[in-house]
Amino acid sequence: MFGSLRHRNYRYYASGQVVSLTGTWMQRAAQDWLVLELSGGSPAALGVAVALQFLPTLLLTLWAGVFADRFDKRRMLVVTQSALGICGFVLGMLDVTGVVALWQVYVLCLVLGSFAAVDAPVRQSFVVEMVGPAQLTNAVALNSMTFNLARIVGPALAGLLITAIGTGWVFLANGLSSVAVVTGLLLMDPALLHRVKPPPKERGQLRAGLRYVRGRPDLIVIMVLVFCVGTFGMNFENSFAVIARNLFGRDADGYGLLITSLAIGTLTGAALAARRSGRGRPQLRLVLVGAAAFGALEAAASLMPTYEVFAAALIPVGVAVMTFTTSANSTVQLAVEPTMRGRVMGLYMLLFFGGKPLGGLASGWLAEVFGPRSPILLGGLASLLAALAGAAVLAGRRRRGVARS
Template identity: 80%
Template sequence: MSEETSFRPGAQAPGEVPDNLTRSSTSDATGGGGMFRSLRERNYRYYASGQVVSLTGTWMQRAAQDWLVLELSGGNAAALGVAVALQFMPTLLLTLWAGVAADRFDKRRLLIGVQSALGACGFVLGLLDVTGVVVLWHVYALCLVLGCFAAVDAPVRQSFVTEMVGPAQVTNAVALNSMTFNLARIVGPAVAGLMITAVGTGWVFLANGLSSVAVVTGLVLMDPARLHRSAPLREKRGQLVAGLRYVRGRPDLITLMALVLCIGTFGMNFENTLAVLARNTFEREADGYGLLITMLAVGTLSGASLAARRSARGGPRLRLVLIGAAAFGALEVVASVMPGYWTFAVALIPVGIAVMTFTTSANATVQLSVDPTVRGRVMGLYMLVFLGGKPLGGLASGWLAAELGPRSPLMIGGLLSLAAALVAAGVLARRRAHGGRVGSRREGDS
């Protein structure tokens, strides 16, 4: 694209849509001050501190859950695909309604309840495992239950970022959230690999359940008076449809979400692909699988750090979203043909940098471009397209790994991601060439 563009944060009047591609000044987009400036907000410090502990436990559980499924199924890649599909399937049914709840109710209280439930899922699976009674259907059932709570958690948590830090700091806060997420992604699987080898998967699940106490404590300690809240949505019929209508009137958002859907479904298939590669292709144990996740996370943490630094120079750039998507697809293809364990592990680092560049810039771009009164519903739709394809992607990657070999999901997913980025760039360039802009519209129900 010939010209860098960004979305203007917080510039629109209540109930109006901002121009879909407008320039923003550095001062508007950042509020000044450094890579970690969002941590100046007391509430966000509490949240981020709890997230470091809780997300580490989450990634420990993910690694242990994948390994447990493989152990219980005799190394069946398709069984792992089913587990991934069950965990993400509730996203299709619940995420949009969770977005309505995020606009209507107190997000902080919603998160306290949901995070407590997520921790309880870890405790239940851990108890089943350490007592030796766990079977595959237990894991499948808990994947489904955990997916229900996670589907509610995602849009509420994403839209809560702006309430904690205000519109001027959203880009930086999203980048710091990604750094926290990926720091946990480095530490969690590595610890899980060691724990699985030493004491088994059950104690990993129990540790994750205990880690949820940290994020719940951080939410409880927040000062509600210091949150940057907009007026809550009045309860009335048609609010979900109105949110979808808002997005329908924004061709730029539709294009971006279509790109996110394709990459989230087919490109970001690491949950089961890496476990199958580690066990069946490279003949490694659980610690070898944990190392692959850690290497990917080294890249994603680096990408999140770069995003936090870029946020000091201005708001998110749509060009960066497209470059990140294209680079991710190409690098994923390169990683899929690496011949040995260590060359493959090293190739995951640039893959992680590219995917984090894409996801961080896409998330911030959407958050900053929408009317605050519909942010929860829009982020609900965003998380639906980001995660909603996971059931299909999980089943497809499991089938591909079983039929064409464990490397095939990475190669095919990378090619599809690259193609989607090129198509999205072409669509947006054509709209600009024809003078395409989205004017102001009223969001009638708010």
């Protein structure tokens, strides 16, 4: 279950991620709460903050994938992770000194999103360099476990700290936590990395990556699914803040508990994925089943009548979404040529996060017009329909292939 931890470089990376991701989730919860406080509880303002944070993904992520195929990924990550920590320090100082304004939060969302857009495809494609192809699925699952362990601890801790000392100190703590992951990257032994020879510098490398994906129907189905689930289904954080505050009348700790409930499910799903990693390569069928189950469970959870029942219903939602995300990530990385991995993962991350501006604005508008439950309900239905459509497309291609043969 923990086979990838036998690699020294991955142990350094995973150790730093435990600390850094906890700080990241603390900041996400505190940032959402700060926006609501500065805007008088406006879901639309929260949607704008989410949109600004993910807007740079549309402009930068594909090019970051090209750079990931050509340059040293470890050095690139040192730069991006350091910059993300500095963003936390700046927002924390503005908040602690009492001069923070909503427009400043918006600007920092945009800056942080720019560095995160570059960081994401580089970080995703760096995993296989640390552990090799044989342990990639296990490492992706363990990364998800780390991510979701932080997702449990971070928001819960943030809720307590916001109530006790305010949001500013939470941002400062996140800035400090970035030191852990940067230190882990600097301690790695580059000689132990499983690097491949980078492609030669030439024009049209980005277009070559897109043509490569266009010629692979299996990758196209996964990419479309990732876009639909990432854009419409995984609008948790901003929706949960509105549901906790405006629907159930809870404070910051109540919002943190909703994220924690979801994270309990995602941590369980990641653990199950790590156990499955020893049984061979992930299958496309599991990607489709995971997406369909997530959509159905999310839509059902949105209809729960009380805060306690809603929180409990988020646990199976978390299991399903983690089944989908880990299987989709591993399937894509193992199915592509090593020299194309950075560019393909750049497109993957673009579709996964690039729709967040649309999803953030849509969820804010839906919550304003149709009530706090509507983004969760409609997002679940959209994910379910996308999974059913993907299964139908692949089944149709399979039948045509049988008929031709």
